Amino acid sequence: MIWDPGMETMDRARLRELQQTRLNWTVNWARERVPFYEKRLPPSGRDHAIFEWFHDVPFMTKQDLRDHYPLGLLAVPRREVRRFHASSGTRGKPTVVAYTEHDLAMWAEVVARSLAAAGMQPGETLQNAYGYGLFTGGLGLHMGAERLGISVIPASGGQTERQVQLLLDLEPEGLSCTPSYALYIAETLEQMGVDRQKLHLKTGIFGAEPWSESMRRRLEERLGIRAVDIYGLSEITGPGVAIECAEAQNGLHVFEDYFYVEVINPKTLAPAVPGEVGELVLTTLSKEAMPMIRYRTGDLVSVNPDPCVCGRTSVRISRVHGRTDDMLIVRGVNVFPSEIERVLLQEPLLTAHYQLAWEGHPSRPELVVEVEAQPAARPDTAAMSHRLRETLGVHLPVRVVPEGTIPRSQGKAVRVVNRMSQDR
Ligand SMILES: [Zn+2]
Numbered sequence: 411m412i413w414d415p416g417m418e419t420m421d422r423a424r425l426r427e428l429q430q431t432r433l434n435w436t437v438n439w440a441r442e443r444v445p446f447y448e449k450r451l452p453p454s455g456r457d458h459a460i461f462e463w464f465h466d467v468p469f470m471t472k473q474d475l476r477d478h479y480p481l482g483l484l485a486v487p488r489r490e491v492r493r494f495h496a497s498s499g500t501r502g503k504p505t506v507v508a509y510t511e512h513d514l515a516m517w518a519e520v521v522a523r524s525l526a527a528a529g530m531q532p533g534e535t536l537q538n539a540y541g542y543g544l545f546t547g548g549l550g551l552h553m554g555a556e557r558l559g560i561s562v563i564p565a566s567g568g569q570t571e572r573q574v575q576l577l578l579d580l581e582p583e584g585l586s587c588t589p590s591y592a593l594y595i596a597e598t599l600e601q602m603g604v605d606r607q608k609l610h611l612k613t614g615i616f617g618a619e620p621w622s623e624s625m626r627r628r629l630e631e632r633l634g635i636r637a638v639d640i641y642g643l644s645e646i647t648g649p650g651v652a653i654e655c656a657e658a659q660n661g662l663h664v665f666e667d668y669f670y671v672e673v674i675n676p677k678t679l680a681p682a683v684p685g686e687v688g689e690l691v692l693t694t695l696s697k698e699a700m701p702m703i704r705y706r707t708g709d710l711v712s713v714n715p716d717p718c719v720c721g722r723t724s725v726r727i728s729r730v731h732g733r734t735d736d737m738l739i740v741r742g743v744n745v746f747p748s749e750i751e752r753v754l755l756q757e758p759l760l761t762a763h764y765q766l767a768w769e770g771h772p773s774r775p776e777l778v779v780e781v782e783a784q785p786a787a788r789p790d791t792a793a794m795s796h797r798l799r800e801t802l803g804v805h806l807p808v809r810v811v812p813e814g815t816i817p818r819s820q821g822k823a824v825r826v827v828n829r830m831s832q833d834r
Pocket residue numbers: 654655657658663718719720721722
């Protein structure tokens with residue numbers, strides 16, 4: 411179902427005009443209200459030709475948000491803010507984002523479109539197992555689901571046996587959470603001896619961490635669902651910036667009437683051509699409280715401008731291949747955990763739980779792939795290692811560990827651990 415056919419199937423030329431109008435609005439709004447933008451945007455008066463100069467505006471990064479922590483980039487009076495969210499700050503100082511009433515309505519709108527694209531219908535029920543709180547996943551999905559007219563079970567993350575009970579008792583058609591948590595729910599379901607035919611689930615909306623096609627197939631089989639990838643980030647709004655449609659399950663439609671998309675080569679900063687993997691750069695087109703102009707997301711994607719079978723006319727971004735800051739360098743070769751996942755999970759004898767461990771001495775670190783095998787299975791680790799080498803171009807030893815050894819994720823999975831010796 412297409413929630414807003416007028417916008418989602420708009421002809422590309424008209425969309426471009428709308429983007430131009432909204433980019434002008436955003437640039438003027440930001441320039442007049444935020445000293446940071448006043449310094450980096452050209453003076454007003456060239457609005458008619460924004461595409462002639464917009465691509466010369468300097469990029470923003472997370473560091474700009476940190477430098478202006480907490481509210482240095484706020485573009486409205488404090489009393490007009492209706493909500494704050496914040497990042498956890500696991501990679502440094504936390505960042506705070508703010509929303510006006512208008513911003514919250516826009517966010518609910520894009521999440522409603524997302525859920526409809528995923529295959530959910532008004533009148534159905536969504537079990538929302540994203541964490542509620544400062545993280546945007548919980549409340550973001552919640553508002554959008556209500557806007558679409560579906561009932562929400564605000565389960566939040568954790569208490570996994572209770573999640574299973576709710577799936578059985580309240581019979582939701584949809585489940586939203588991180589893919590790693592969905593896997594844990596599926597495993598718990600099996601451990602509790604629940605027949606999945608008893609569930610009413612048909613749609614999984616999974617995101618907030620990179621995942622692979624192999625993981626999708628596992629989750630679809632084990633939960634009896636169709637699973638789609640949802641994308642978003644708090645700096646831009648939260649989940650709902652882009653979503654796969656259930657029809658194609660092949661790339662995520664970006665809601666381009668609200669978000670202007672660029673992909674750049676993260677080293678040279680030159681624009682990437684369609685199909686080329688680069689860093690996603692987003693500009694908000696209607697955000698009042700904290701507009702973002704040419705924000706480098708750190709997420710590596712490619713863009714596909716081809717028409718889609720679902721009828722939406724927006725460009726699609728690929729699944730996130732990885733984040734520029736998640737990239738591992740193993741003996742000079744760049745490797746993303748999600749690529750390792752994709753190769754590993756082709757092996758049916760494995761559970762889908764894995765972890766990457768840095769071992770050895772810091773002067774000669776070795777990345778070991780730890781996997782759990784299905785009960786009583788003896789997967790061929792040498793063959794898996796060989797397959798990883800063929801695909802990634804680097805030798806990674808694979809070690810099978812007992813079932814249950816790898817910590818289960820109730821939110822974003824920790825894929826990489828450091829066990830290097832600290833002595834000299
Ligand atoms: Zn589509």
